[in-house]
Amino acid sequence: MSDFFNNSDISQQQAEQVVSETLNNCDDGELFLENSKSESLVLDDGKIKNTSFDSSLGFGFRAVQDDKTAFCHSNIISKKSLNDASQNLVSNMNNGSNKVQKQSNPKRTNVKLYEDKDPIENKPFKEKVELLKKIDDYVRQKNPNIKQVTASFFGEHQSVEIIKSDNQVYKDQRPLVRFNVSVMMERNGKKETGSYGTGGRMDYENYLGSDNWKTICDEAIRQAEVNLDSKPAPAGEMKVVLGPGWPGIILHEAIGHGLEGDFNRKKTSAFHNLVGQKIAHENVTVVDDGTIASRRGSLTIDDEGTPTSRNILIENGILKNFMQDRMNAKLMKVEPTGNGRRESFEYAPMPRMTNTFMINGNHTQDEMIKSVDKGIFAVSFGGGQVDITNGKFVFSCTEAYEINNGKIGAPLKGVTLIGNGPDILTKVSMVGNDMKLDPGIGTCGKAGQWVPVGVGQPSILVDQITVGGTSI
Known part of the structure; x- marks a missing residue:
């Protein structure tokens, strides 16, 4: 059973019925359900400069006929919002062709490309802050010419369900993280920057465990050092x-x-x-x-x-x-x-x-x-x-x-x-x-x-x- 309808006045079965009725005379379309959350932490000069947390829940309802698309979305999953969206899609499609050429549903795959991990929940906020401060200390100790250090984490977890017209449901849980370090270095009055980052559909720990973060820091420092030695480019x-x-x-x-x-x-x-x-x-x-x-x-x-x-x-x-x-x-x-x-x-x-x-x-x-x-x-x-x-x-x-x-x-x-x-x-x-x-x-x-x-x-x-x- 879908989590998207736990706190709604419409059940998944009822939602599937709305989708089937709406898309009955359409070539294709879907109800796309999404629940996502994201966080970012930015440390600048040894202090946490910015933190944010966002979450969103909603649906996008689409009908397709030939090259025409009708689309509605809402951040409220309810009987009224789905029915209102359905009526809008049907009214827009009525002016289209009466000849329906149904597309077959996507073939299913059992191959998962990433784990069902939530990077935001799996690593406590306090640990992320402590690691950012540790990164700041590490970078400054590497080179006395470093004047500014900015380090950041970004994490996201997205849950999606896609309901097609014949009640076929496709699900995915998508983690995403990114880690970035930027430095500003000054030598003899000349200032240059270097920046490097990494990321992927994993937990934070896959990138930051076992001091892997030091490699990212070292590369940002190296780029800044290279830029300090640079000369004007030819054309x-x-x-x-x-x-x-x-x-x-x-x-x-x-x-x-x-x-x-x-x-x-x-x-x-x-x-x-x-x-x-x-x-x-x-x-x-x-x-x-x-x-x-x-x-x-x-x-x-x-x-x-x-x-x-x-x-x-x-x-x-x-x-x-x-x-x-x-x-x-x-x-x-x-x-x-x-x-x-x-x-x-x-x-x-x-x-x-x-x-x-x-x-x-x-x-x-x-x-x-x-x-x-x-x-x-x-x-x-x-x-x-x-x-x-x-x-x-x-x-x-x-x-x-x-x-x-x-x-x-x-x-x-x-x-x-x-x-x-x-x-x-x-x-x-x-x-x-x-x-x-x-x-x-x-x-x-x-x-x-x-x-x-x-x-x-x-x-x-x-x-x-x-x-x-x-x-x-």
Whole structure:
């Protein structure tokens, strides 16, 4: 029996009846029930600067017919709220087609990708505060030039149930945590920062037990030290070696969004008519995989009840597939891929990435560096922007180095990479054998909705890309 109706004047059986009656003349739809809670703790300069706790409970009710969607949501689960939502959906669907093409319900999976743990409840608040203070002490003792330390925890637990029209119910319990450390360092009047974090669908203890947090602190310190030694970046067209792991954010933004089903069905993506065609170097294979255990972007089922999958998007340079939710998959006459996602019950689902990455090639990073006479080695990235209609992007590097005569040189400050996704894919001439996923910190925005995601790649060599810098 569902916990969502324990304190309601409507039973689960009655709710299932409302869903079936509402969606009787629709192609698809669902009642999405969510109970979630989240917390954050931020320590700044040895003191707890901010703590917060939020909880939400509610439903999103959706009806789908052809390419038309009607959607209602409420933070009250009651007989009246469900019946009111039902009436609204029915009245909106009455103007649609009378021809119903029912979609079959998602196949069930017994594979759970994360444990049913509540990270907020499993570690007492006092212990989290004490550990944050311990982190502050540790970082300050590592380097006398450190002037500011900020450390934070974020925890979330989300319970969802999805009721389909024939009383099929899909359930998931989703933990999520993130830990981040930022430092500001000053030397000879110059100030620089470094930041590093980790996260995933686990308990806090999986990341912070046995002093694992020290690795995160050490990396934030190292980045700040590197930035203190940086010099102004050059500008112009040049070769760029992108490091493994987090630099896959470029792949996510500049290419990944263009491979989501809705943009391609509507023909607003630069890739919409290129399935089966070569769009990248033959060494490039890109997948979206929501089935990797405990990863930040993974889901046992998506927000429509479809099991997530390993979806090959680009194989040996050939565009193979798009990422699909149920509605866009039906309209494009393909199978859903488990990419129907929503930020919360207040939103309808849409095609979204899970963990998107490029798989290994055959080259080493050393081979790439040695092949570059003059260029950039980009290790980590901050913010970026992309235009989905043409794939044009701008990304800023938080850690980068010059390459001179096949050797890594001085660290650089103010590096930005400018290009477009379809073009950059054709200019990847070497793909490394050192693929890494990001440490578990990605969050993706689309149409006002934010969801956790993962990115990754091996080292790659891009033969030509525009580098924006501060010197010529």
